[in-house]
Amino acid sequence: MAKGRDIILSLLYRQDLSGYDINEILTKRFSHFMPGTSGTVYPVLRNLEKEGLATSRTVIQTDKPNKKVYSITPAGRAKAEKFLASPIAPDEFRSDFLFRTYLGINMGREDYASLIESEKRSIQGRLDQLMQDYDSVKDEFMSAGMRYAYDFGIRFYQDRLDFLQQHPVPQPE
Structure with missing residues (x-):
């Protein structure tokens, strides 16, 4: 890293x-x-x-x-x-959201729904910020690598958001 x-x-x-x-x-x-x-x-x-x-x-x-x-x-x-x-370090992905979802301690359907809605808002905010950042610099000189990094980031957030929107709220056991 x-x-x-x-x-x-x-x-x-x-x-x-x-x-x-x-x-x-x-x-x-x-x-x-x-x-x-x-x-x-x-x-x-x-x-x-x-x-x-x-x-x-x-x-x-x-x-x-x-x-x-x-x-x-x-x-x-x-x-x-x-x-x-030098060699590229492996990506690290840590998610408090996934940790809490995985454990699901004392969570009912409404709790899961609230947690998922909160994560959707958070990801949408980060996606909006990234797109705003991209819009603010896209008219400057951008190397192919810069454009690639922005496109990757936008896709990353969009895919996470799509998953949350397309998958049902977990049913408590």
């Missing part, structure tokens, strides 16, 4: 970014398929600089505070390439 430093180096591999820009990408675009790492952005950037994997420069802005923009170094590029060429 990618660590914060791998993710940030990979982002800098594509383009120079400020810590704020990286935070925005992590919380808005990557939140659908990577665990949140936004709290570690600035400490990771400082460590990358100390290790000679990234450099920074201050960009003077008018009417805004100055910002620090980070660039990847040749050593950082090599490290990012090594990470990107």
Whole structure:
């Protein structure tokens, strides 16, 4: 599984970014398929600089505070390439919903129905957010891989939602 430093180096591999820009990408675009790492952005950037994997420069802005923009170094590029060429970790799927459904302790038909309706709303919200995120960036340059990741995520949420809508509420035993 990618660590914060791998993710940030990979982002800098594509383009120079400020810590704020990286935070925005992590919380808005990557939140659908990577665990949140936004709290570690600035400490990771400082460590990358100390290790000679990234450099920074201050960009003077008018009417805004100055910002620090980070660039990847040749050593950082090599490290990012090594990470990107490494074996892919297996996906992890954990579901509090499925755990509770599986156990079904003291659950009647109405309890199952309520749990399923709540999960449908949750998934629909995530699907709507992903589609909104996609709509906000689709007019920018998008690589084939970016488009593929969005399409995969949309299908993933849609398939889960379809399953919940098509399968009957479990009957308690």
